[in-house]
Amino acid sequence: MGVHWCTFVIVLGLLLVLESGLFVNGGLTSSFTRKFEKTVDMPLDSDVFEEPPGYNAPQQVHITQGDHVGKAVIVSWVTMEEPGSSTVVYWSENDKNNKNIAKGIVTTYIFYKYISGFIHHCNISDLEYDTKYYYEVGIGHTSRIFWFTTPPEVGPDSPYTFGLIGDLGQSFDSNATLTHYEMNPTQGKTVLFVGDISYADNYPDHDNTRWDSWGRFAERSTAYQPWIWTAGNHEIDFAPEIGETEPFKPYTHRFQVPFEASQSTSPFWYSIKRASAYIIVLSSYSAYGKYTPQYEWLEKELPKVDRSETPWLIVMTHSPLYNSYIYHYMEGESMRVMFEPWFVKYKVDVVFSGHVHAYERSERISNVDYDIVNGKCNPVKDDSAPIYITIGDGGNLEGLAFNMTEPQPMYSAFREASYGHAIFDIKNRTHAYHSWHRNQDGGCSGNLIFLVRIMALPKLQSWRLNCEESWQFVVARVISHCA
Numbered sequence: 001m002g003v004h005w006c007t008f009v010i011v012l013g014l015l016l017v018l019e020s021g022l023f024v025n026g027g028l029t030s031s032f033t034r035k036f037e038k039t040v041d042m043p044l045d046s047d048v049f050e051e052p053p054g055y056n057a058p059q060q061v062h063i064t065q066g067d068h069v070g071k072a073v074i075v076s077w078v079t080m081e082e083p084g085s086s087t088v089v090y091w092s093e094n095d096k097n098n099k100n101i102a103k104g105i106v107t108t109y110i111f112y113k114y115i116s117g118f119i120h121h122c123n124i125s126d127l128e129y130d131t132k133y134y135y136e137v138g139i140g141h142t143s144r145i146f147w148f149t150t151p152p153e154v155g156p157d158s159p160y161t162f163g164l165i166g167d168l169g170q171s172f173d174s175n176a177t178l179t180h181y182e183m184n185p186t187q188g189k190t191v192l193f194v195g196d197i198s199y200a201d202n203y204p205d206h207d208n209t210r211w212d213s214w215g216r217f218a219e220r221s222t223a224y225q226p227w228i229w230t231a232g233n234h235e236i237d238f239a240p241e242i243g244e245t246e247p248f249k250p251y252t253h254r255f256q257v258p259f260e261a262s263q264s265t266s267p268f269w270y271s272i273k274r275a276s277a278y279i280i281v282l283s284s285y286s287a288y289g290k291y292t293p294q295y296e297w298l299e300k301e302l303p304k305v306d307r308s309e310t311p312w313l314i315v316m317t318h319s320p321l322y323n324s325y326i327y328h329y330m331e332g333e334s335m336r337v338m339f340e341p342w343f344v345k346y347k348v349d350v351v352f353s354g355h356v357h358a359y360e361r362s363e364r365i366s367n368v369d370y371d372i373v374n375g376k377c378n379p380v381k382d383d384s385a386p387i388y389i390t391i392g393d394g395g396n397l398e399g400l401a402f403n404m405t406e407p408q409p410m411y412s413a414f415r416e417a418s419y420g421h422a423i424f425d426i427k428n429r430t431h432a433y434h435s436w437h438r439n440q441d442g443g444c445s446g447n448l449i450f451l452v453r454i455m456a457l458p459k460l461q462s463w464r465l466n467c468e469e470s471w472q473f474v475v476a477r478v479i480s481h482c483a
């Protein structure tokens with residue numbers, strides 16, 4: 001019997017299980033093995049760090065969403081020699097003769113002995129949906145032209161493809177991850193970045209020139225598609241030993257987010273709508289206990305989500321709430337205690353996190369019944385709960401998280417310590433496809449999930465078909481439930 005027949009028989013058997021409606025617990029630790037090469041940062045004279053030619057040429061160009069609905073873009077860049085111009089000239093591909101001008105701001109900061117370049121931020125607004133725009137920065141001396149495409153209008157059946165990258169850094173592996181993302185045929189249109197950007201704080205005195213080099217390295221993607229930023233612990237840059245006691249100083253000067261558009265009072269937590277997705281960004285490193293600003297904002301924010309408009313509800317945090325690796329084990333526990341009941345109540349689809357330098361996907365589980373005396377402190381399958389996905393495997397110099405808790409807990413569906421990226425590909429209000437791509441595959445998928453949801457008002461009825469591929473076998477399952 002050939003391999004294909006074996007596969008067919010296995011799949012047929014699994015399909016029979018699916019038809020029976022049974023849930024098969026299938027936590028899987030990947031057996032994939034890779035070369036254990038040390039992860040090292042690219043040297044500063046690497047080509048990916050080259051400064052653009054010309055006096056005071058704009059560099060480190062990056063864009064992010066600039067409003068709540070996707071009709072604005074924040075353009076940021078750095079000029080090194082002098083402030084130059086903070087103006088952005090932009091025009092639609094459909095109307096090349098109608099050039100618009102937006103005026104931005106410029107800022108600088110000092111971090112110990114480092115003095116930053118001139119950091120520009122400019123919000124260009126009132127854009128048309130689903131339109132390609134060109135933009136030009138650095139008009140004063142040496143200008144550069146880039147482009148982006150706005151998302152489709154917010155609506156339940158607006159398809160959209162997100163890339164997922166976390167803990168990227170600037171090592172040779174970081175470069176491989178970004179290259180694989182760029183080459184992925186699914187073509188992510190916006191990156192949901194789950195925190196830990198440059199790892200400059202791993203250098204003596206938090207050498208901020210590594211923030212600049214990271215900006216030049218990532219520009220080939222960040223200038224052309226929005227990256228939605230989440231603050232990680234490597235953005236804190238708290239260094240009282242050298243007199244730097246203002247947390248997040250480099251991060252907040254270099255990266256702007258549209259937090260005020262979602263009535264947030266802080267750039268560390270905010271929300272956006274993009275196509276059919278409602279995305280909530282949370283801060284693992286800001287207070288989130290009861291009565292804190294972040295807690296009170298999220299308490300008001302979740303009821304605002306209209307699932308008939310944005311059926312896909314995504315939450316981003318840096319520290320994962322469920323993690324079965326030994327590295328950073330239970331660091332997300334206090335946020336889980338505070339926010340998990342809301343994630344279940346409001347039926348968050350998926351929580352994306354980073355921090356752990358590996359990939360992991362949870363089952364759809366919750367652990368919200370515990371009330372200190374009843375003893376109900378174990379995660380249980382919960383069809384109203386999110387799937388938790390850790391994607392902190394961007395490739396930073398700290399290396400992979402190989403050590404895992406054993407045995408693999410029931411809440412962990414799949415885990416593998418490889419560098420890579422992921423895609424969340426929303427087809428419409430009922431179908432989305434999630435795939436994780438390890439770098440060593442040459443871009444092939446290491447883990448696939450197909451999410452299917454059937455909306456039936458007033459109840460939300462969900463069917464989810466999971467397909468996991470791991471080299472020699474396929475595990476497939478259907479979960480059905482009413483909520």
Ligand SMILES: [Fe+2]
Pocket residue numbers: 167196232233234318354355356
């Ligand atoms: Fe981290």
